[in-house]
Amino acid sequence: MCLAVPGRVMSIGSDIAKVDFGGISQEANLTLVPEAKVGDYVLVHAGFAIQQLDEAEAEETLRLFQELAEAADREERETRERGRDRTGENTRDYNVSTGESTNEEKGSADGEAER
Amino acid sequence: MTGPVMEVELFRSESAAGALLRRIERLLKRAGATADEPVALMEVCGTHTVAISRFGLRSLLPDSLRLLSGPGCPVCVTPLIEIDRSIAAAETPGTIVATFGDMMRVPGSRSSLESARTDGADIRIVYSPMDSLQIARGNPGHEVVFLGVGFETTSPTIAATVLAAEREGLGNFSILPFFKTVPAALDMLAAIPDRPLDGFICPGHVSVIIGAEAYESVARNRNMPCVVVGFEPLDILSGIEALLEQVADIRTGEGDARVEVRYKRAVTSVGNVAAQELLRKVFEPCDAEWRGIGVIPGSGHDLSERYSDFHARERLSLDVVKPVEQPGCICGEIMLGRRLPTDCPLFGEACTPRRPVGPCMVSTEGSCAAFYKYERNAA
Ligand code: SF4
Numbered sequence: 001m002c003l004a005v006p007g008r009v010m011s012i013g014s015d016i017a018k019v020d021f022g023g024i025s026q027e028a029n030l031t032l033v034p035e036a037k038v039g040d041y042v043l044v045h046a047g048f049a050i051q052q053l054d055e056a057e058a059e060e061t062l063r064l065f066q067e068l069a070e071a072a073d074r075e076e077r078e079t080r081e082r083g084r085d086r087t088g089e090n091t092r093d094y095n096v097s098t099g100e101s102t103n104e105e106k107g108s109a110d111g112e113a114e115r
Numbered sequence: 116m117t118g119p120v121m122e123v124e125l126f127r128s129e130s131a132a133g134a135l136l137r138r139i140e141r142l143l144k145r146a147g148a149t150a151d152e153p154v155a156l157m158e159v160c161g162t163h164t165v166a167i168s169r170f171g172l173r174s175l176l177p178d179s180l181r182l183l184s185g186p187g188c189p190v191c192v193t194p195l196i197e198i199d200r201s202i203a204a205a206e207t208p209g210t211i212v213a214t215f216g217d218m219m220r221v222p223g224s225r226s227s228l229e230s231a232r233t234d235g236a237d238i239r240i241v242y243s244p245m246d247s248l249q250i251a252r253g254n255p256g257h258e259v260v261f262l263g264v265g266f267e268t269t270s271p272t273i274a275a276t277v278l279a280a281e282r283e284g285l286g287n288f289s290i291l292p293f294f295k296t297v298p299a300a301l302d303m304l305a306a307i308p309d310r311p312l313d314g315f316i317c318p319g320h321v322s323v324i325i326g327a328e329a330y331e332s333v334a335r336n337r338n339m340p341c342v343v344v345g346f347e348p349l350d351i352l353s354g355i356e357a358l359l360e361q362v363a364d365i366r367t368g369e370g371d372a373r374v375e376v377r378y379k380r381a382v383t384s385v386g387n388v389a390a391q392e393l394l395r396k397v398f399e400p401c402d403a404e405w406r407g408i409g410v411i412p413g414s415g416h417d418l419s420e421r422y423s424d425f426h427a428r429e430r431l432s433l434d435v436v437k438p439v440e441q442p443g444c445i446c447g448e449i450m451l452g453r454r455l456p457t458d459c460p461l462f463g464e465a466c467t468p469r470r471p472v473g474p475c476m477v478s479t480e481g482s483c484a485a486f487y488k489y490e491r492n493a494a
Pocket of ligand 1: 443444445446449456459460461462463466467471472473474475476477483
């Protein structure tokens with residue numbers, strides 16, 4: 001029931017906005033996000049925008065995921081190179097298990113803890 | 116910045132998932148978890164229930180981790196008597212019931228809203244509670260009753276609707292409030308002594324409204340890790356990783372439970388203050404009955420005194436006989452984290468989404484329904 005969908009505010013008229021959801025446009029009530037502006041991403045639930053999404057935070061999270069992915073790919077390449085002559089195993093799998101890895105002991109995927 | 120950074124595909128990278136899964140494995144080892152004594156984490160949001168099942172995350176995770184499905188579906192935890200009351204409202208001549216679609220198929224003790232509609236009751240499914248004001252305007256001779264079901268994600272939209280009705284002087288609009296609030300339920304769940312629970316996957320969109328700090332007291336007083344989590348696979352794995360870091364720290368004496376946010380693009384510490392103000396204005400906290408669980412003190416929202424005129428019971432007589440739950444259902448045990456849907460002898464046999472016996476099967480977001488749809492064969 002708590003499903004909420006991200007969309008982009010295209011225009012605002014009184015307290016109703018036109019919001020674009022990947023090409024489909026729908027109206028959303030802005031009473032709960034009085035500060036929303038055209039161009040903002042908002043989360044829409046039951047016809048109401050309930051939050052402005054923070055693009056800088058989204059990018060930061062994606063950057064950390066990207067780093068994780070790159071480290072995983074590097075690791076996979078190394079594994080494949082090490083094992084190239086021995087096995088033909090498919091290492092591109094969720095359960096890929098290898099020894100050492102880089103960039104994994106420190107930090108977290110979404111920034112530091114809330115204080 | 117104008118890039119499409121909210122695209123869901125970006126939060127579904129397989130390599131990043133693989134990396135997170137390896138970190139999760141290592142943290143489980145550090146926490147000393149085994150298949151016999153797994154770390155147990157609970158989500159309390161139907162959208163998480165469905166996402167975890169749909170993306171098959173349980174089958175990817177080691178068996179030293181158990182994901183429990185708490186009472187996260189507001190439709191499922193709506194008491195049977197309230198379903199009967201909603202049907203009674205719909206059957207009252209001169210009344211139109213407006214509701215989110217999720218409520219339609221929930222069986223009451225005699226019928227459902229869907230079958231009441233087939234029998235001639237005027238029941239309309241709306242996408243937004245505001246749509247019910249349109250119905251009220253168009254039907255001045257009728258009482259329009261909106262079924263107020265939901266957690267804190269939804270209740271502000273209904274508070275805003277009540278205020279709009281008041282501003283407009285709409286005299287034929289009322290609601291039946293069955294709202295539930297999450298923090299008091301988490302506190303109750305954390306305090307249950309006879310089953311292991313190591314942390315909460317806190318509901319992302321409830322937290323948008325109430326803010327991460329609403330979980331501080333559960334984290335601190337119950338030493339229960341609380342991490343606010345989004346709904347894409349990487350969001351969920353990242354949230355599990357954060358919880359396991361805390362669990363490992365606690366078990367090795369290196370730290371205490373705390374509140375963390377892994378859904379920072381949507382959730383702040385303080386939450387949506389404008390929405391909270393509306394909630395405080397229109398509603399007041401009350402004790403609430405959660406179907407399958409019982410009464411949890413301070414876990415509901417009723418209309419405040421000032422807005423009590425908007426309660427449908429002020430306008431209609433909705434006396435119904437207290438119904439009896441069907442025997443054999445172990446939903447309560449499942450929602451409290453003691454059992455899994457597959458432990459229920461009725462699961463998939465006598466109880467299916469088409470013919471639900473208990474509350475966890477009535478809505479697509481119930482834990483039994485999600486298990487039935489996505490994990491029946493894997494289980
Ligand atoms: S399968 Fe049906 S009867 Fe069994 S616990 Fe789930 S809802 Fe209740």
